[in-house]
Amino acid sequence: MTRKTIAFFPEASFGAALNCVGIAQALREGGHEAVFLCDPGFAGVFENYGFAEHPVAMAPAMSDEELEKFWSGFITRHLPHFRLSPEDQLPTYVRDCWEAIVDSAEIAEAPLQAALARIDPDAIVVDNVIGFPALMQAGVPWVRMVSCAETEIPDAQVPPIMSGLGAEDTGAYPAFRALYDAALGPVHERYNAFRRARDLPALPPGEFMEVSPDLNLLLYAKPMRFERAHPLTPPRFHYLEGCVREEDPFEMPDIPAASNTPVVYVSFGSLGAADVALFERMIRLFAELPYRFLINVGGYKDSFRDVPDNVHLDYWYPQPSVIDKADLVIHHGGNNSVHEALYFGKPSIVMPYCWDGHDNARRLHDTGLGTHLDRYAWRDQEMIDALAGLTTDRPMRKRLGDISADMIAADGRRQAAELILNVAR
């Protein structure tokens, strides 16, 4: 066996990063080397799992204080936008994000080229929302990892990305696409100009990344997949049944109240944790309910006081290990959370606030695998009913158990590793 070096370049989000860690672990178990190109802010995350890191500058140099100030401003500006409809988020949150994402692609070009020259990988796996010319022109096979919703790869029969529309809402697709293209027109043109300067063809309106000519892996379990007008089939396209990483075991903390009641794990991702007021509202209700709650409040744990006896907060949990022990998961529809819940056979309450969360929430609801609650307009009784219903629904539990067994048997991590090695140099 020839030992291969596979370079991973996940977007600087925990979803993409940790999904790639799972696959990298499988490669390492097979005797190959996996290394990570990463945003400097994520340095240490991959080393924590034993992987070499190659930080790539993706932003103008800033001091820690400047970054902190920028970040506080970003949260302040956009937190109210999470209350908007998917349509109204397009010219606000979504456009701002794309402006910065295109900036990062331009800034990262030269450092990426240098890093790839140093690493000399046999293949590159990119889990991102934008195409980086340096990766596509590195002279080795590249693999597109789609760990967002399947809606990221457009199709006439698939809802537009970030729309939150369902498979039967085809009549509404053109209007949303038009709004999307209008909101992102200027930034899309800027990105296309960058591509043309790198001798890459422009992309159609609304698209920021092409599929790979070599291999595309979609992290979308069978029960949630869409019927496509143009199906995505092997050998270029493969669906993975989740890529759940190995994590630290989870020791249940000492929770003083509600012993022997169902355990509910709550996480809205690290950005979602910034909405402290929403968590406070939820915790006030949770205090009265016969469950134990584990809540990932990210960097905001210090904002909470008088935490009820049946609630445990923390900055971080080894999520897959926690979900394994939970009875129900409340999340924001992030693709990792969706698939970790399915992998362990747990029902979900989904409260999305942006990006692909809208799409995943709708899809889970439509496929009968979870309950979609409006993030802000929910009523207490709706939450109470959802918790009670999902923790006692035996037919759903059986169905989720069968899905879990299929996903575990499929071993998405190992399947991804094999497919990547097959196309590697």
Next chain:
Amino acid sequence: MERRRKSHTELARRIVELLRVEGAEPGTKVAEQRLADSFGVSRTPIRKALRLLTETGSLSYAPRQGYSLARPLDSASADAPGLPPSEEDQLFQAILRDRFANRLGDTLSVNDLMQRYGTARTTVMHVVARMTEDGLLERGHGQNWRFGPAPDSLSAMEESARFRELIEPAALREPGFAPDTALFSDIRRRHQALLTDEVLQSEMRAWIDAGADFHDALAACCANRFLARAIRQQTRLRRLSTYHGGANRRRMRDAFHEHLGILDAVEAGEMDRAADLMLAHIRAAQTQRPRVSNRGVPPIARPIRR
């Protein structure tokens, strides 16, 4: 029978506490008569308590030599390992659990604690006294106490780390530092036993205690009593804090290798290098995951904590 068993257990705890207060170290002889005189009881209950402590591994017994302390005493708990926790120790742990879980406010009263935990006033007063002596509580007005500084928030953890950056390397550079070969040997053995075990299997508490005992061991060798005291206090606070969450096995694995590297330097007499390694070790422990990130969020917005 149950009452007698309980009284032997209680006597065993009191013996452990006495040995801890006296600073007894492994190998210290434990004499029956002296204990009987100290506690005002006959040798019979003392003998039973000592047998219990031998069964739980705190003491060892050799014919004609008698009892001696078998292992370092856990500075974080008044209990000897293996003994069922006392009511006071249970209350102590419950208060800490709730403090680190943000369930308790910054101040508390005896009545609040009695009501919340359903415990007698005497027990509450004993625990409050113990926590005050430990620096975990500070006396306020009347029957009120407030929590003392502890690594119970992100900012407090950062301040604690910056304080340790000042004192722990300094302790290694302090003239008169006296390495304790036997103590270091025990630390190495425990570290290596955990490192060779599957990192994902062993209990977190064993890792936390081994890591904290390493820092305590260096404090014990420091000739500067003020530095030593400050390090022991920081170590105790961190130990108690991580019992209640935040420990990361993978980071601890790296930390243990760093500990062994520091011990190598100390035992080679290279104290400046040991101090530099200690500074790097404390800084490495501060590396945190990005506080906030999200799909689509620009990477420019990621605060880095170092």
